[in-house]
């Protein structure tokens with residue numbers, strides 16, 4: 001075993017939607033492991049915000065405006081990355097949205113939008129980067145799944161359908177391209193403190209914790225929300241040569257939620 005297997009030296013990593021949040025934390029870790037960081041976001045303001053944030057961390061990142069649901073924009077972005085930086089070695093399909101709406105009140109348009117960003121886009125971006133990886137003789141695709149790849153809950157029907165599908169897309173990319181030395185795995189974060197979950201953690205008018213906040217803490221053996229930094233080690237592992245025989249796996253980084261029935265109410 002050579003610890004250099006965990007290095008990402010000389011690798012080019014594209015993390016989608018990584019101006020902040022989980023994607024930004026993963027990019028920070030990849031930079032620390034030696035990778036060149038490429039990210040995109042949906043508009044120039046967010047890309048500029050991301051570039052500034054990376055610069056403040058001492059990271060020279062390459063930022064591109066790209067809506068990952070737009071196949072032509074993705075193809076154009078891959079072309080630009082190849083010209084500006086080089087052929088992508090590591091792809092993290094991180095960009096994602098959620099709509100928390102009871103199913104009977106959710107429009108088909110809202111449902112389609114979540115599926116488009118959280119499931120169709122990982123297909124589109126993976127399909128765009130795979131040819132370069134196959135030509136190079138290696139590649140790592142990491143899909144950011146979710147607890148909702150395994151569990152449902154009220155109001156997140158579209159998100160759970162997308163993340164469940166993303167788990168199976170992960171296994172299918174593994175199945176189709178494992179022979180080309182492509183490893184495609186997923187990370188299933190638990191409940192992580194980012195802007196996406198901020199509404200679930202808002203303090204109540206009386207200053208008490210949000211009921212959902214208390215619920216998640218009671219369902220997590222670690223008795224806390226996760227932080228984006230909790231995902232950094234697992235993300236480096238799945239992007240590195242240390243995981244070359246790990247394929248089609250969803251690595252849940254959830255503080256134990258999926259293993260635990262939940263704390264008995266006192």
Ligand code: NAP
Pocket residue numbers: 016017018019020021022023040041042043046066067068069093094095096097117144145146147188189190191192193194195196197
């Ligand atoms: P976040 O804070 O909402 O960040 C998501 C990023 O994706 C934002 O930069 C967002 O840009 C970008 N994005 C959205 N739609 C896009 C599009 N069409 N094209 C390009 N970029 C787009 O979310 P997060 O909490 O960091 O989550 C990141 C990933 O982890 C998501 O896939 C999420 O489903 C997953 N996840 C999160 C948690 C959690 O507890 N936070 C747990 C499990 C899984 P905008 O600012 O324009 O929206």
Ligand code: GCO
Pocket residue numbers: 098100145146147148153156159188189190191192196197200
């Ligand atoms: C929700 C949350 C979750 C987290 C995450 C859990 O509303 O239940 O947003 O879906 O984002 O996906 O793994």
